[in-house]
Amino acid sequence: MNHEKLESIIERSFKTEPDYHLPDNFAQMATSRVVQRSQWLTDLFEYLYLIAIVVLLLGAATGTYYLVNKELLLQIFAFISGNAVQVAMVVFILNFILFADRVLLRLLFSRWNRT
Amino acid sequence: MQHFSANCCQTSSMNDAELINQILNGNMNAFTFLVTRYQKLVVHITGRLIQRQDELEDVCQDVFMKVYQNLGKYRNECKLSTWIATIAYNTSINYLRKFKKGDEINPDDSTALRNLTDFNSVDYEKADLYRYIREQIENLPVQYRTVLTLFHLEEFSYQEIEQITGMPEGTVKSYLFRAKALLKEKLKFVVDNNSLKTVKEISNES
Numbered sequence: 001m002n003h004e005k006l007e008s009i010i011e012r013s014f015k016t017e018p019d020y021h022l023p024d025n026f027a028q029m030a031t032s033r034v035v036q037r038s039q040w041l042t043d044l045f046e047y048l049y050l051i052a053i054v055v056l057l058l059g060a061a062t063g064t065y066y067l068v069n070k071e072l073l074l075q076i077f078a079f080i081s082g083n084a085v086q087v088a089m090v091v092f093i094l095n096f097i098l099f100a101d102r103v104l105l106r107l108l109f110s111r112w113n114r115t
Numbered sequence: 116m117q118h119f120s121a122n123c124c125q126t127s128s129m130n131d132a133e134l135i136n137q138i139l140n141g142n143m144n145a146f147t148f149l150v151t152r153y154q155k156l157v158v159h160i161t162g163r164l165i166q167r168q169d170e171l172e173d174v175c176q177d178v179f180m181k182v183y184q185n186l187g188k189y190r191n192e193c194k195l196s197t198w199i200a201t202i203a204y205n206t207s208i209n210y211l212r213k214f215k216k217g218d219e220i221n222p223d224d225s226t227a228l229r230n231l232t233d234f235n236s237v238d239y240e241k242a243d244l245y246r247y248i249r250e251q252i253e254n255l256p257v258q259y260r261t262v263l264t265l266f267h268l269e270e271f272s273y274q275e276i277e278q279i280t281g282m283p284e285g286t287v288k289s290y291l292f293r294a295k296a297l298l299k300e301k302l303k304f305v306v307d308n309n310s311l312k313t314v315k316e317i318s319n320e321s
């Protein structure tokens with residue numbers, strides 16, 4: 001065999017595709033993974049928006065009551081500070097239920113469906 | 116269903132710019148088509164670099180995830196294939212750094228030559244040679260495999276390979292030359308005359 005022949009064999013070998021392969025439905029799988037991922041982010045932002053709206057509404061209600069009925073507001077604050085642990089726990093549980101409903105369970109179900 | 120197939124036909128005739136616009140407007144069929152169009156490029160680069168079929172699908176999915184997440188940042192400064200190849204290269208290199216030994220990244224030519232197995236066939240049939248060379252490409256250092264894949268298989272230019280890998284053009288040319296020289300060194304006994312240069316001679320020249 002001469003030098004040129006070996007050279008051309010090497011060149012052709014370089015141009016041969018390697019034996020690595022992906023499943024036939026890889027494009028669909030990649031797309032659904034992207035959709036799931038972006039869905040998770042959408043769900044998370046939706047939850048955060050919801051929390052922000054609730055906090056804003058509570059803030060607005062507090063401001064309004066401060067102007068209209070200061071006594072009632074002070075009573076509510078006294079109740080909250082007197083039962084701080086219970087109130088914090090109720091807020092935490094409600095918040096967790098909302099988070100689980102809006103984000104966590106949806107994410108777990110989509111992961112579960114994937115596997 | 117008719118709507119879906121009509122959509123598929125539309126996307127298949129789109130050029131890259133139209134495809135990107137469609138994806139950015141939320142058309143996921145367009146993204147599926149983009150993956151179909153470039154999955155071969157990604158699997159060649161990723162496969163040659165990580166060399167693990169069982170991990171390949173996950174790494175390729177990561178590549179396309181990054182493509183989707185960063186598509187809004189893509190500017191027409193380079194071809195879409197070059198941009199996707201850059202993501203595939205960086206993702207694969209990060210995978211190698213994370214899960215493989217560091218010494219694979221920067222071996223010298225003598226180590227690389229030792230890693231190549233000998234060609235044992237006595238009557239060196241052409242098919243044996245092809246198979247042998249293809250096997251040995253997988254035993255070359257990672258940079259050599261990368262530039263060989265990008266230059267010969269994907270037909271990127273030197274400038275594009277420089278963009279993708281960050282290696283200077285001279286280095287790319289040197290790696291291509293040395294990869295071929297290493298294989299020739301192993302196969303020099305199949306050549307009649309003694310016209311082949313040894314790796315040592317080539318290394319001294321470059």
